[in-house]
Amino acid sequence: MLRQLSISNYALIDSAELVLKEGFTAITGETGAGKSIMLGALSLILGQRSDTSAIRDKTQKCVVEAHFYLNGYHLEQMFEEADVDYDVETVIRREILPSGKSRAFINDTPVTLPFLKDLSQKLIDIHSQHQNLLLGDGLFQLNVVDIVANNKDILQEYQQKYQVLRELERDREEIMQLNNQQKADRDYWDFQFNQLQSAELQAGEQELVEQEAEQLSHVEEIKLALANAGVLLNEHEFPLVDGLHQVVNEIKKISNFLSGGEELLSRLESVYIELKDIADEVSVKASELEFDPVRLQRLQDRLNLIYELQQKHQKDSIGELLELKDDLESKLFSLDSFDEKLRKLDETIAKEKKIVGNMASQLSQSRKEVFDKIERTITNQLHELGMPHARFSVEHELLKEFTRSGADEIRFLFSANKSGVLADIPKVASGGELSRLMLCIKTLLSSAKGLPTIIFDEIDTGVSGEIADKMGRIMQQMGNSIQVISITHLPQIAGKGQHHFKVFKSEESDRTVSHIRLLSNEERIREIAGMLSGAKLSDAAIHNAKDLLKN
CATH class of the missing domain: 3.40.50.300 (P-loop containing nucleotide triphosphate hydrolases)
Structure with missing residues (x-):
């Protein structure tokens, strides 16, 4: 308190x-x-x-x-x-x-x-005048029933399960929309994937093809250069290999008694061996290298395909094209497996819907059990409040769909007159009747809420x-x-x-x-007397105030 x-x-x-x-x-x-x-x-x-x-x-x-x-x-x-x-x-x-x-x-x-x-x-529950308007609000009426029925725990559990169901249903809507959108894109994805698949791209391929094509494009220049090098190394009037070999022989004669001679000889022998090996390799390359226009055309066609795919898909490398191919393959697989995923999701939704339905039925039953108590309590109090012919009824209808509050629609119906037709409270209740109705409901709620x-x-x-x-x-x-x-x-x-x-x-x-x-008691008498007669207190007002307090 x-x-x-x-x-x-x-x-x-x-x-x-x-x-x-x-x-x-x-x-x-x-x-x-x-x-x-x-x-x-x-x-x-x-x-x-x-x-x-x-x-x-x-x-x-x-x-x-x-x-x-x-x-x-x-x-x-x-x-x-x-x-x-x-x-x-x-x-x-x-x-x-x-x-x-x-x-x-x-x-x-x-x-x-x-x-x-x-x-x-x-x-604390504070009732202000504008709350009388809530008497026509369906959620307020349903809340009244739930408080009287002490449905707090079961309603909270129901709402948690209902939230799970709604999230599953939203997931289903989203994947259905996504699937429909993807179906419209399927032919395009198929075309893109098949194009990349048929290209049989290999990681690192582009650099190798570009290198070989570059070599074949300049094969004549390369052969000429290799031939000239070969002449200088082995066939010239003074071949470099033979000349260096002679230098090695001359140094070998004096290496034993020349300071640092052995080291110098070792270095010359190493250079000679390396130069001779180079001369042999130049000779081999010169003999192997031939202009192959068919091979060159095939390489250029391959590069043109790679460049075309990169430009089309706005990618900078074969690696990125391969990632795109994998992504397209994943999307196509997702489309192919959609029916199975949808079947499993529908099974889960059906299971959760059954749980929600059972709990909604429990809520409905709990609510129905207090309808008579609510109607009887409020009607009796309305009679005590000077409305002897007042009737109050709780109308109930089961909804076809679940809501966050269950599957029930509640309507409070009221009639102040003996021959009046029960109708929604805002349509038939006057201001004073609204006040009395709300007092009855608040009385009922205060005892139920504790x-x-x-x-x-x-x-x-x-x-x-x-x-x-x-x-x-x-x-x-x-x-x-x-x-x-x-x-x-x-x-x-x-x-x-x-x-x-x-x-x-x-x-x-x-x-x-x-x-x-x-x-104080005396002040209360004067205050209530003033409320009865106004600023000027009369003896009658004082007397009436004392009677009110006495009673």
Whole structure:
């Protein structure tokens, strides 16, 4: 439950503190006094986005702090998973800095807004007037049924399985689209692959072919050069090989007594051997090398094919062309094996769909089991709230397709009149009837959820007199099991509160300031009397106020 709320430097509030207790608490005040400001500050504690326009003094930070008593609500694991210290007396603080930056703390540990929101949903339910519009929303209605049926765990498990199924179905759609697109490209891929396959390209081939073609293109020049070299080495008037051989013989004569002679001889002999070997190789090459126009043409044709393929596919080497061929082969294989992959995927989808279907059936059955309880509880409360002929019904229809919420479509139907036809709530309910319907639903939800605190923000809109009195009694009864706080403009409801706060404003130093304080018994009488008769308190209003409080 909410034990204390402190607000500083927020909107019209300089500083305010509410010490709250168990049971039913009423909050009243004139229009514009700042009741909605208090809820705005509390919404920061519940993880709503901050706004620097709410800071009263732009040079100071705004701080909102709430103290909660958490005993018995089994939130220890949630705190542990978020690495936040758990305390039965937990303090949540939200700060808005003048720069616009916002910070949130739980027991002085910084936390994220998503965690703050998750936690706050387990602590407080705030009903504001616009929530009455949710009565016509299918998801809200389905959520009501699930809360009453205590379907949280099975719904969470269903949604996990449903997500798996949806991802598999999306995968199937994607591979079907890809396959259809690839089928359109198949003939082109086939042509490209067959062209590369028939080329029988070999890694490193291009360099060898280019080298041989270059040699054959210059064969006459090469033969002439080799012939000249051969003459100089062996057939010239003074052959180099023979001349060097003579030099070796001359040095050999003196190598024994010439300083360094043996080393010099060894070097000359090595040069002679190398030169003789070169002369032999030149002779062999000269004899082997012949102009072969057929071979040259074949090499040039091969190079032309390689160059053409490289230009066509915008590749720089045979290696890249071979990679392209492998990629095309992989795509063609994927197309050929598509039917088998699709069959296996369909089997998996069918298996998951069966699981999802079974869980959806469990959800449907669980929901159906509480329809009668919801209809009976809300109808009986509507009768108590001055609508003796009101009828409330839950209409159910099974959907043909699974949704994230299951396979059920829920509609709340309502009729306020004895002869009226049951219809969707927004079509037939007046403002006051909407308020009473929402109070009945919130009463039902608060008992099913086990929430520590529920806050009603003028849920009594459109009602008065005896109906307001009965609405107050319902809130009073709710206060026996949970903490109920009602911001109200009706004396009949305010009079039912065990505790009563008043919000008011004053003019201080040319500025308006909102205040809130707990009223004493005497102050409550005057406040409620004022709500009955206006600014001028009459004896009758005082008497009526005492009766309201007494009752």
